[in-house]
Amino acid sequence: MVKAKTLFSCQTCGYRSAKWIGRCPDCSGWGTFSEETVGPPAGRNRWLFREGAEEPISTPQPISAVAPLTHARMSTGSSEVDRVLGGGVVPGSVILIAGDPGIGKSTLLLQSLHQLSKRFGTVLYISGEESSAQIKMRADRLGVSSETLFVLSETTLEEIMRQAQKMKPVVLAVDSVQTAYTEEIASAPGSVGQIRDVAAQLMFFAKKAGAAVFLIGHVTKEGTIAGPRVLEHIVDTVLYFEGNKGHPYRILRAVKNRFGSTNEIGVFEMKGAGLLEVENPSGLFLSERPLGAAGSVVVAAQEGSRPILVELQALVSLSHPGVARRMALGVDPNRVSLLLAVLEKRVGLQLSGMDVFVNVVSGIEIDEPAIDLGIVAALASSFRDRPIDSKTVFFGEVGLSGEVRGTQQIEMRVREAMKLGFRRCILPYRNLESIDRGMEIEAIGVRFVGEALELL
Numbered sequence: 001m002v003k004a005k006t007l008f009s010c011q012t013c014g015y016r017s018a019k020w021i022g023r024c025p026d027c028s029g030w031g032t033f034s035e036e037t038v039g040p041p042a043g044r045n046r047w048l049f050r051e052g053a054e055e056p057i058s059t060p061q062p063i064s065a066v067a068p069l070t071h072a073r074m075s076t077g078s079s080e081v082d083r084v085l086g087g088g089v090v091p092g093s094v095i096l097i098a099g100d101p102g103i104g105k106s107t108l109l110l111q112s113l114h115q116l117s118k119r120f121g122t123v124l125y126i127s128g129e130e131s132s133a134q135i136k137m138r139a140d141r142l143g144v145s146s147e148t149l150f151v152l153s154e155t156t157l158e159e160i161m162r163q164a165q166k167m168k169p170v171v172l173a174v175d176s177v178q179t180a181y182t183e184e185i186a187s188a189p190g191s192v193g194q195i196r197d198v199a200a201q202l203m204f205f206a207k208k209a210g211a212a213v214f215l216i217g218h219v220t221k222e223g224t225i226a227g228p229r230v231l232e233h234i235v236d237t238v239l240y241f242e243g244n245k246g247h248p249y250r251i252l253r254a255v256k257n258r259f260g261s262t263n264e265i266g267v268f269e270m271k272g273a274g275l276l277e278v279e280n281p282s283g284l285f286l287s288e289r290p291l292g293a294a295g296s297v298v299v300a301a302q303e304g305s306r307p308i309l310v311e312l313q314a315l316v317s318l319s320h321p322g323v324a325r326r327m328a329l330g331v332d333p334n335r336v337s338l339l340l341a342v343l344e345k346r347v348g349l350q351l352s353g354m355d356v357f358v359n360v361v362s363g364i365e366i367d368e369p370a371i372d373l374g375i376v377a378a379l380a381s382s383f384r385d386r387p388i389d390s391k392t393v394f395f396g397e398v399g400l401s402g403e404v405r406g407t408q409q410i411e412m413r414v415r416e417a418m419k420l421g422f423r424r425c426i427l428p429y430r431n432l433e434s435i436d437r438g439m440e441i442e443a444i445g446v447r448f449v450g451e452a453l454e455l456l
Contacts, residue, residue, distance in 0.1 A: 008033040009192040014230055036193050037186035074170070074212065077115025080268060080277045081108070083304075084239060084252050086260015089116070089171070092210045093259065094203050096177075096232065098217040098225045099241030104250055105216050106175055108241060108268070108275055110135075110144055113214075116171050117149040124169040128155040128179030142274040155189065157182040157198050161205065169211055174202065176216040177231070199234045232256065243270075244363030249284070250275065251364055264304035282309035282420055285362045291390045295382030298422070299374030300395040300413035301366050307409070307416040309393065311361040312371065314378035319355045330360025331375065332367060339375050339398060346402030347450055349383055370407040372398035373426065373452060380453050388456055391423040396431075402449045406430040414441060426452055 008017045011034055013027040023030050073088030082088045089095070099105045110125070117123040123146075127135055131153050139145065150167065154160055157180055164172055174180055180198045181189035188194070199215070206213040215235065217225045225232060232238050236258045243250035252266035267278040278284055286309060290296060295314040300307055312331075319325065328336045336358050343349045358375060360366055373396035381388050395413055397405040406428040414425055418441050427435075429445035446452040 006035060006037055009036050011192055014192045014196065034191065036191055074116060074120050076112040077119070078112060078266075078277060080252065080266030081112055083306075084254050084260075084264050084266045085237065086257055086264075089212045090236070090259045091170070091212055092206050093237060094199075094206050094213045094215065094235040095237045095239065096215045096217050096225070096235040097239045097241060098219050100219060100245075102245065103241050103243055104268075104270055104275055105241050106130075107138070107142065107270075108252070109173055109175060109214060109216060110139060111142060111274055113149055113171060113173055114139075114142075114144040114146055117146045120170045121148055122167055122169040123149050123171045124164060124167055124173070125149065125151045126160055126163075126172070126174045126180075127151065127153050128174070129176060141272075155179050155181060157201060161201065164205060164209075164211075168209070171212045171214065172202075172205070173214040174216065176218055177202075178218050196230055196234075199231050203234050242365065247363035249278070249362050249364065261304055265306070282307070282416060285310045285364070286420065289361070289390075292387045294385045294387045295378050297374050297378045297381065297388055298393045298417075299366075299371045300393050300417055300425075301368050301371055302409050302413060303368075307412045309416055309420060309422075310364065310366065312374050312378045313359045313361060314375070314382045315357040316351065316354050316379060316382040319353050324353060325355045325357075327356070328358040330363070330365050331358055331371065335369075335372070336375060338400070339372060340379065342398060342400060342402055342449060343376060343379060346448070347380075347453060349380065351379070351383065354383070369397040370395045372396065373404060373428075373446075373449075376449055377426075377452065377456060381456070386456070389424065391421070392426060392456075393417040393422045393424070394426050394452075396426075396428040396446070398449055404428045404446050404448060404452065410434040411436065414439060414443065417441065426455065 008020050010024040010027060010029060010032045012029045012032045013024060015024050015026040020033050024032050073090055075082055075088045097105050097109065113123050113125055132151050135151050152163060177195060177199060178190040181194045182197050185193050185197055202213050219225055237254060238256040240253050240255055241250060242253060248270045250268040250270055254262045254264060256262065267281040268275040269278050289311050297312050298309055299312055300309055326337060340351050340356060344351055374394040376398055377388060377394055395407060397407055399405055410431045411434060414435060417425055418439060424442045426444050426446060429447045432443060432445040435443045444455060
């Protein structure tokens with residue numbers, strides 16, 4: 001009989017060592033090792049056939065002979081969630097939803113499960129953090145009531161698998177994967193071994209039974225999913241639910257999707273009745289924009305197939321003796337530092353002794369390089385204390401030589417600006433040929449940053 005042994009596992013990457021180590025040699029994390037008891041390896045897919053049935057033997061077959069899915073994607077009833085998933089939930093897929101505590105992950109999941117149960121049949125919601133009565137309180141607040149949506153407060157994987165095999169749900173949700181544990185492993189719930197084994201068994205269940213599985217995942221203080229990175233490799237889709245708790249807006253973003261694009265985002269607004277879809281995010285983000293304020297500009301960003309107009313604000317002020325501060329919220333701070341260097345070298349703005357603050361209003365994050373021209377315009381506007389025309393929109397990437405490079409999906413950005421009443425668009429010169437001359441907007445192409453600032 002093989003005896004259990006004790007190992008030390010890194011709680012970040014899963015690296016194992018026979019003794020405790022201060023720094024992980026794999027991920028370079030400090031103080032991430034914890035002691036775990038590792039037992040003998042269990043049989044393959046051990047929880048799928050507990051009633052004595054024989055496990056079917058898989059044999060290789062030509063790809064042309066593989067039977068396709070019997071039905072298409074399952075709609076969650078939310079166009080924003082379906083957009084991020086690539087058109088809906090794929091049967092047999094495993095979807096991991098992560099986000100900060102209190103951001104609304106469980107609310108989003110419960111609302112989606114409600115619609116799935118009404119449209120497709122039995123849905124089983126497993127909660128390891130709330131009792132059934134507590135889930136009922138939240139469901140009443142959200143207006144969720146369905147005879148085919150079942151809830152169970154359970155943390156043991158063996159019992160979860162037994163109930164899932166008994167009910168045969170079309171969708172299984174586990175909230176959260178860090179609270180579930182298997183009795184085959186002696187370590188505590190949430191440890192590397194537990195998370196790895198629980199996620200693997202749920203993945204086996206999804207592929208064999210054809211049921212979609214939702215997993216809620218905790219995040220660390222650094223904003224990454226808690227547990228080993230192998231958790232993200234096991235699942236088919238990884239969704240991050242982002243947002244600032246001081247703002248009602250929430251962004252659902254896919255960072256991994258085997259069945260769709262990772263460029264799409266879903267926009268929601270948190271209210272007392274739950275999460276509501278935002279059909280026109282551009283109009284919502286610009287609703288409280290101050291007019292005639294120096295350092296405030298509007299940029300046209302592109303998130304997947306959706307153009308979004310957001311307000312960028314910059315504040316440049318004289319620094320006190322010492323090192324000038326550089327802060328950026330919603331955009332890459334390194335990108336802001338690069339653009340500040342371009343303004344000093346290519347345009348001649350003396351910003352080295354200035355404190356610089358850049359913010360994307362409404363608490364959303366944008367990582368597209370096409371907002372570079374808007375950041376430059378906002379910085380110059382604040383530095384000169386000269387407001388920019390409120391009916392002007394910007395987009396274009398800025399290079400280190402000060403050149404304004406072309407970008408993609410021009411017509412969609414311009415049409416979104418026209419829809420919201422903007423009269424002038426400053427864009428890269430090479431993109432002018434992509435603009436329909438019949439559009440009721442003045443399109444001005446610029447080759448260098450200096451040209452754009454002269455226009456303003």
